[in-house]
Amino acid sequence: MRHKQPLVFAVAGLGLASLGIAGCGISGKAPPNAGQAASVNLSLQTVPTIRSVTVSPASASFGTCTGGLASKNTHSTGGKLGFPNGHCFVGLATSGIYPITITNTGIASAIYVNGTSANPSDGGSQWILCRKDGHGAPACTRADGRLPGTDQYLVENFSSAGEQRAGIGATPACDPEFVASGRCWAVQGESQNEGIELVGPWSSTDTSTKWTLTITWTPVPSHG
Amino acid sequence: MHLRLRLSAALGVLLLVAVPVAAQASVGVGVQAGPVQLSGAAHPGGTYALPPVYVVNTGTEPESVAIRIERISPGTGRTVPQAWIHVSGLPSSLGHGQSARIPLNLVVPAGAKPGRYFSDVVVTGSADLTAGSAHLGVAAATDLEFRVVPGAVSHAWFSVPPWVLVAVAVIVALSLALLLMLRSGTSIRVEQATAGAAAGSGGGRAA
Numbered sequence: 001m002r003h004k005q006p007l008v009f010a011v012a013g014l015g016l017a018s019l020g021i022a023g024c025g026i027s028g029k030a031p032p033n034a035g036q037a038a039s040v041n042l043s044l045q046t047v048p049t050i051r052s053v054t055v056s057p058a059s060a061s062f063g064t065c066t067g068g069l070a071s072k073n074t075h076s077t078g079g080k081l082g083f084p085n086g087h088c089f090v091g092l093a094t095s096g097i098y099p100i101t102i103t104n105t106g107i108a109s110a111i112y113v114n115g116t117s118a119n120p121s122d123g124g125s126q127w128i129l130c131r132k133d134g135h136g137a138p139a140c141t142r143a144d145g146r147l148p149g150t151d152q153y154l155v156e157n158f159s160s161a162g163e164q165r166a167g168i169g170a171t172p173a174c175d176p177e178f179v180a181s182g183r184c185w186a187v188q189g190e191s192q193n194e195g196i197e198l199v200g201p202w203s204s205t206d207t208s209t210k211w212t213l214t215i216t217w218t219p220v221p222s223h224g
Numbered sequence: 225m226h227l228r229l230r231l232s233a234a235l236g237v238l239l240l241v242a243v244p245v246a247a248q249a250s251v252g253v254g255v256q257a258g259p260v261q262l263s264g265a266a267h268p269g270g271t272y273a274l275p276p277v278y279v280v281n282t283g284t285e286p287e288s289v290a291i292r293i294e295r296i297s298p299g300t301g302r303t304v305p306q307a308w309i310h311v312s313g314l315p316s317s318l319g320h321g322q323s324a325r326i327p328l329n330l331v332v333p334a335g336a337k338p339g340r341y342f343s344d345v346v347v348t349g350s351a352d353l354t355a356g357s358a359h360l361g362v363a364a365a366t367d368l369e370f371r372v373v374p375g376a377v378s379h380a381w382f383s384v385p386p387w388v389l390v391a392v393a394v395i396v397a398l399s400l401a402l403l404l405m406l407r408s409g410t411s412i413r414v415e416q417a418t419a420g421a422a423a424g425s426g427g428g429r430a431a
Contacts (some may be wrong), residue, residue, distance in 0.1 A: 001366075002262075028293070034307075048251065049257040049258060050255070050256065050257060050280060051253070051254060051255055051256075051257045051331055051364050051365070051366060052252060052253060052254025052280065052282040052364050053252060053253070053254075053282075053362050053363075053364060054250040054251065054252030054282055055250060055361070055362050056249065056250035056251075056362045057249075057321075057360055060279070062358060075311065076372075090358060100360060101250075105248075105252060105282050106254055106257070106282075107257050107366070110297075112296060112365075134429050140256045152284075171296075172296050172363075172365075174293075177248065196358060212359060213358055213359065214358070214359040214360075214361045215358060215359070215360055215361065216348070216361035216362060216363050217347065217361075217362060217363070218296070218362070218363040218364060218365055219364050219365070220296050220297045221257070221259075221278040221297045221344075221365065221366060221367055222298070222342070
């Protein structure tokens with residue numbers, strides 16, 4: 001008889017627990033005299049929290065190429081870059097033509113810009129992006145760093161705010177053309193019209209005549 | 225002569241109208257502004273599912289997106305190595321205004337140094353619009369943050385299916401009940417009465 005007590009307690013506990021679980025199902029039923037519950041549906045809208053950018057070329061293409069050596073038949077012609085150190089433009093700073101529009105379509109952000117190596121159509125040796133100050137890209141090796149050396153090239157973007165003289169690097173960095181608010185900061189809807197100047201290499205190892213490169217704009221969080 | 229002038233003027237107006245229409249094509253990409261964070265701490269040797277990152281095509285052209293890990297924005301902590309973040313489920317293409325949530329997995333090597341890690345998740349839109357031989361690209365960045373602490377990898381409960389947890393709980397409860405019974409000395413005896421005996425005893429009561 002003494003030994004049966006724990007079993008009785010266990011069974012009783014299980015029964016109580018079962019009652020408790022079952023009770024959960026009926027506890028929500030309102031008493032007969034209780035008032036009816038009423039509710040109201042509310043909706044709320046928030047501002048978008050997306051960081052985004054759009055880039056729109058306005059019939060942009062490299063043209064107005066100058067420089068090179070006519071005596072060696074390697075001078076620039078029309079939209080073709082010459083050697084050594086020919087220049088080609090998308091837009092024209094002297095005429096105030098800035099064909100590329102960069103718009104911050106998201107929340108306020110810092111707008112960064114960077115470039116890539118130039119790839120020849122035959123898949124051979126690339127041209128490496130260089131900068132005059134050597135920050136974020138190798139330093140240009142001709143004319144005391146002012147001009148690209150062999151298999152190097154320089155890209156400068158410009159706008160009505162001025163020209164990025166040191167050049168665009170391979171690592172994303174603050175685009176100084178977004179200077180209206182300082183620190184390359186752009187609020188939602190703010191845009192900038194820009195052009196691009198490309199300075200070609202002193203000489204090219206690869207003999208391809210078609211090259212591709214990419215300039216990328218990136219909105220970046222700022223913790224300042 | 226006048227007709228030629230008028231035709232030229234009309235052509236000029238047509239070009240002025242046509243150029244802005246062509247210029248409306250744009251490439252764009254967006255990413256969630258909120259940082260991608262691991263809810264708890266990571267341990268060396270562990271693999272963790274990061275919250276999926278939201279990306280959207282804000283341009284007018286269909287584009288595919290790529291994700292890379294790069295330290296761009298200012299912040300403190302160790303730089304997250306690209307190899308630690310595994311990206312899966314990238315959509316082949318996103319139309320104008322379309323969005324997707326891209327799953328990310330954090331794989332921390334066994335020899336990882338403890339501390340706070342910080343980098344950016346950089347989403348690149350690849351619908352490059354060609355300008356001569358220059359492609360104009362877009363990207364958008366958001367923070368990536370997590371902590372690595374020393375210690376063994378603790379497998380999260382949420383990684384086990386719920387039915388397994390219920391089954392384990394039932395087995396443990398039954399085992400405890402059985403143990404309790406054995407320790408208290410209680411025994412359950414099952415008796416089976418034969419039909420004849422039952423009838424006999426029943427008849428006896430009737431008498």
